[in-house]
Amino acid sequence: MSPISRGFHGRPREAAIADRVPPGQYVTHDFPVLSAGPTPHTALAKWTFSIEGGREPKKWTWQEFQALPAETVTVDIHCVTRWSKLDTTWRGVSLDLLLDFVGYDHAYALAFCDGGYTTNVPVADLTGGKAWVAFGNDGRPLAAEHGGPARLLVPHLYFWKSAKWVRGLRLRDTDQPGFWETYGYNMYGDPWREQRYAGD
Amino acid sequence: MAGTAVRGRLTWETATVSSVLDETPSVRTVWLEVPGWPGHRAGQHLDIRLTAEDGYQAERSYSIASAPGEPLEITVERLEDGEVSPYLTQELRAGDQIEVRGPIGGYFVWETAMGGPLLLAAGGSGVVPLRAILRYRIMAGSSVPVRLLYSSRGWADVIYSDELSRPSPGVEVVHTLTRSHPDGWTGYTRRVDAAMLAQVAFRAQERALAYVCGPTNFVEAVAAGLVGLGYPAGRVRTERFGASGQ
Numbered sequence: 001m002s003p004i005s006r007g008f009h010g011r012p013r014e015a016a017i018a019d020r021v022p023p024g025q026y027v028t029h030d031f032p033v034l035s036a037g038p039t040p041h042t043a044l045a046k047w048t049f050s051i052e053g054g055r056e057p058k059k060w061t062w063q064e065f066q067a068l069p070a071e072t073v074t075v076d077i078h079c080v081t082r083w084s085k086l087d088t089t090w091r092g093v094s095l096d097l098l099l100d101f102v103g104y105d106h107a108y109a110l111a112f113c114d115g116g117y118t119t120n121v122p123v124a125d126l127t128g129g130k131a132w133v134a135f136g137n138d139g140r141p142l143a144a145e146h147g148g149p150a151r152l153l154v155p156h157l158y159f160w161k162s163a164k165w166v167r168g169l170r171l172r173d174t175d176q177p178g179f180w181e182t183y184g185y186n187m188y189g190d191p192w193r194e195q196r197y198a199g200d
Numbered sequence: 201m202a203g204t205a206v207r208g209r210l211t212w213e214t215a216t217v218s219s220v221l222d223e224t225p226s227v228r229t230v231w232l233e234v235p236g237w238p239g240h241r242a243g244q245h246l247d248i249r250l251t252a253e254d255g256y257q258a259e260r261s262y263s264i265a266s267a268p269g270e271p272l273e274i275t276v277e278r279l280e281d282g283e284v285s286p287y288l289t290q291e292l293r294a295g296d297q298i299e300v301r302g303p304i305g306g307y308f309v310w311e312t313a314m315g316g317p318l319l320l321a322a323g324g325s326g327v328v329p330l331r332a333i334l335r336y337r338i339m340a341g342s343s344v345p346v347r348l349l350y351s352s353r354g355w356a357d358v359i360y361s362d363e364l365s366r367p368s369p370g371v372e373v374v375h376t377l378t379r380s381h382p383d384g385w386t387g388y389t390r391r392v393d394a395a396m397l398a399q400v401a402f403r404a405q406e407r408a409l410a411y412v413c414g415p416t417n418f419v420e421a422v423a424a425g426l427v428g429l430g431y432p433a434g435r436v437r438t439e440r441f442g443a444s445g446q
Contacts, residue, residue, distance in 0.1 A: 005298055024249075026283065033419075038426070039420060081261055
């Protein structure tokens with residue numbers, strides 16, 4: 001039982017959005033930036049997206065990637081540092097479509113990125129219309145500090161799983177922790193179960 | 201670098217406020233007594249949870265300001281449209297109880313074995329985890345050279361100003377005041393830019409480790425500036441804040 005914080009009232013509760021805000025989160029209208037190091041800047045001419053480990057490894061150039069059918073999606077996003085942003089609009093390619101190219105029976109994926117960042121996501125969370133490789137946000141190309149040219153978008157998990165500057169997926173039979181997961185953050189990261197840290 | 205910072209499950213613990221100190225008109229340091237606190241490393245943060253009478257709870261993360269082994273201390277900047285920081289900086293007083301859990305984070309951390317030299321770059325209250333690193337470096341008797349480049353709006357906004365002006369061997373503190381400065385001020389009076397970094401930062405050949413903490417535009421500018429000076433990206437660790445509503 002939590003002790004009452006004397007004199008703490010909190011913000012007025014917004015009932016209309018309460019069921020869209022996971023426990024411990026608050027709604028922001030900004031788009032905060034969090035990353036562990038300098039922002040990488042990769043020229044589009046050198047950018048590729050790869051899926052490794054499937055029966056047919058696949059690699060797309062930026063041009064090839066742009067020729068794939070893209071979708072525009074509007075989703076809520078939840079950062080483990082406690083901000084949530086509602087109704088964010090993205091343009092990107094569905095992971096269902098990308099994974100269909102390679103043929104796989106792996107249960108896990110490790111996303112890898114420019115700058116050395118990695119994060120692990122079960123393949124089941126990347127399929128079924130739940131995840132994209134996004135290159136547009138709010139009708140514009142995705143800005144570098146927000147992960148451009150392209151980032152993973154897995155909005156039903158905490159946003160560190162939506163790896164910035166993503167360059168590919170490594171399909172795996174076992175769940176290998178990525179960058180933040182090695183530093184004590186949760187292997188799965190479901191915001192609705194408040195899985196922020198290891199053991200949550 | 202050693203891995204997990206968090207062992208087992210982090211549980212919420214009841215902390216008692218032992219004292220508070222106003223550092224500037226909008227910044228307060230809070231000392232917390234947490235029975236069973238497992239200790240922390242320099243640069244880590246913790247989570248705070250407040251509970252209103254109707255059961256509503258709000259959580260936020262704050263950097264730990266004290267060095268490992270010292271009483272647990274956080275330093276909080278009040279954001280005018282915030283929900284938790286106005287409470288912590290205006291309402292909270294000695295004897296109050298709040299919930300904490302931690303420590304959290306294992307990347308934006310410095311330990312003596314990691315060596316240096318150490319370049320610390322702080323924007324505003326981004327100085328807090330860097331102050332923990334600096335205190336730890338001094339208390340541990342490390343001889344690693346340290347430079348702290350600290351950007352504030354004006355002198356009245358400088359957090360830990362007395363402590364930072366105390367000379368310590370191997371430690372240099374360079375301030376820049378971006379909006380206003382006292383009469384006779386001879387230091388920098390602009391935002392950190394590439395030219396300032398070229399003057400203040402260790403040269404790339406010295407293989408410095410850089411820790412950069414502050415608002416997003418500060419961190420972006422400093423981190424990019426250091427990479428421009430030849431720092432490998434992997435030697436530049438960043439921690440950013442920039443959300444409203446803290």
